[in-house]
């Protein structure tokens with residue numbers, strides 16, 4: 617089970633991941649990435665990796681953690697479990 621919550625757009629396409637900030641920090645510090653197709657985390661991924669193959673689902677959708685953050689595809693959760701965003705369009 618990936619320690620992330622994969623959020624999709626109404627049409628089912630990938631929107632972002634929600635996770636605790638310390639989960640992200642561990643990912644980032646360990647050359648981690650995340651598959652935007654299934655949400656599984658990957659290791660030994662460069663921070664700016666793009667379209668690496670996912671070991672879990674086989675899709676070439678693994679992106680480096682830092683790249684996802686810069687792209688605005690990661691939202692951090694506070695201790696209550698709600699997302700902290702400045703521009704939530706909900």
Ligand SMILES: [Zn+2]
Nearest residue numbers: 651654670673
């Ligand atoms: Zn995958």
